[in-house]
Amino acid sequence: MHNEDKTVNQTAMTQDSAPQRILLVDDEPGLREPLASYLERQGFTVSQAASAAEARAIMRESVPDLVLLDIMMPGEDGLSLCRHLTEARAIPTIFLTAKSEATDRIVGLEIGADDYVVKPFEPRELVARIRSVLRRSARGAVDPTQNEDFLFDAWRLDPLKRRLIDPEGAIVAISSVEFRLLMAFLEHPRQVLDRDRLLDMVQGREAHLFDRAVDNQVSRLRRKIEVDSRNPQVIQTVWGGGYMLAADVRRVPSGPA
């Protein structure tokens, strides 16, 4: 077992005394079964469903903490089931999709999925996403934040579409790590966040790599949002080891992109 697995286990256990239950809905047994056993090794309790109807039947028995949902399934498709899940039950949902076109992803997010993973995905990345969604849902912040943008220093971040828009209205590309880092800052404005804290909040794929590179990630983020990245004003370095977002953050309903 790898080091990371242990950390994941701990996190999963510490947030909730019982292992968290995941419902995996995919019509392809070739993917469903190995993925279920992988997730079980990561400390989750996994139930499997081969169709939307089966998933509904399982959910009548017990409500899972999170649903992993394939979009393209025979019969009722994932989008339809997802609409039902988020509207009626408020169960966090992550899409598994074979389509990589941006429009498909956005459609999934807009109908209420919390995240999406494009097949073939890296299993560790999936686990990181699952934990991130579960954390947010545990804080009870899933739904209210979904449709709100963060405004800081004339910049706007749409957390749903993971879209950062500069003061001129242009989209600024950010990686998923940068997105999570920025989210950490935006959720704790004007607070000093040390490297460990940031690492804890941003933990995503390849944590071992990120581990060594918090500073690197911060400098990348700065290159994109600071007027002069050598003399940063928005994300300031605090002497003694840490960073702080030196801007007021407002939450506004999601506007047009």
Place this chain on the structure above:
Amino acid sequence: MTDTETPAPRPGLIARTFTMLWPHSLRAQVMGALALALLLAQGIGAALLYRAQHEYREEQVTHALAIKLVMASHDDFAPPPGPPPEDRAPDDQGAGKIGGKDGAKPTGPDRPQQDGERRFRHFHHGPPPEDVSRGPRTESVDHFALQAFDRPRPEMARRLSPMLTEQDVNPAGLIVCERPLAKDPMIQQRMERRAALMRRHINLPHPPPMEASRLLIAAVPRPGGGWLVSRVVVSPDDPWLPFTLIAQTLFIYLVLVGTMAVILRRIIRPLAALTAQVEQFAETRVATNQVAPQGPHDIRRLIAAQNAMEDRIIALINEKDVMLGAIGHDLKTPLAALRVRIECVEDDNERLRMAQTIEEITRSLDDILSLARVGRPSEPLETNELSALVASVVEDYEDMGEPVELDDMPRIVLPLRAVWVRRALQNLISNAVRYGTVAHVSLTREDDWAVVRIADQGPGIPESQIARMFEPFTRGEPSRNTHTGGAGLGLTLARAIADQHGGTLSLANQIGGDGGIVGLVAELRLPLGA
């Protein structure tokens, strides 16, 4: 040099003027052809009409002359009603008055009627034919000769003589000529008489002389000496004839133009609508508002055929998309399963390599699917900040431990499809890293272009091979990519993406100080105002 060059533009200018004046639209061409054809037809018609009319008049005049001469000569010879008065000397006063120099001229005008009665012998005979009766009477004179103002008409004489022969009049010595009406002594006499009559009875001015009218005179020698002279007044040709023709032509043209305009409208309107539809379809590949079949039968069929073809093309495109989507789905799901399964592999290195292979397959699959989709305008352009996009692609490679260098970049905001541009950049950087050991990425603004350059330090590509590199499924020399996969679609896709954004993608070898190739530069240019 200048001498040989100066004349050159002249034909160009003429050709240009001609091209400019030449009608380009269907409507103008049809109208032009119509006008031309009509003009030609009317011209021919007018010429024929004019000739026929002319012929008819000549014939009429000839007949009139013949009848007059024949009747006069029959009168003359059959029952001789007394000694002919020809032996009377011609009137000297009259000759001096008109003819001038030659007193012997028999045509000299006379003093009023009372004298003339004796000197001229007029032939009266039953009611003459209608057209002849109006004309001047036939007279018999001692001498007849052509005057300076007479115009001989030998062709009419030729026509007249057989008619006379037929009626037993010897046409030998026949003279036919044309004379201005006002110059003829007999007519002058008549006019004066009439004028006097009018003055006497009604107080009216002179009637205007019929200047334009012509007098045709036929003179035939009498067997007994002297001449028989008959006259026919020919009214002038209708001066309004050409104008009538022009007015007629214009009228017909207007009527034709009116009808043609209606017909052309029925043809051209659906054609124009169809053209717009085809242009739009060619650009967007979306059949939004197809023209309903309309207009004449031919056009109706054309529109219906075009609509059917567009529907078919759309169906094919959709079919292709569905098929590719299915392929993508069918291949990606097992790949995902495989990716999950390799997590069980204990050996870290082995697992990493497996993951890389799966990633390569996924990349190739994505390239194939993307290439099939790149022409679709489904995604709108969005305002993006290009330097952040370039940086995020480069950072991905940095995270993978690839040797990618990034220059300081200016912020450049332009409309683009980020997913696609990201893909193009990934492919270009992948190539640089794969074949050229190091990728050096820079972004600059040049005029109206954002220019991304990806330079490597590899062996470059032989100049003759560069164009071929953009063809699908082409890869560099096999020796250079033994350890790498890829379907050979990277550059094809990158160029298609550049095209999709109205930009360009070019490859060029970088030449070092010693003249040798030190690397390859891929240059992606995107328009700032795409």
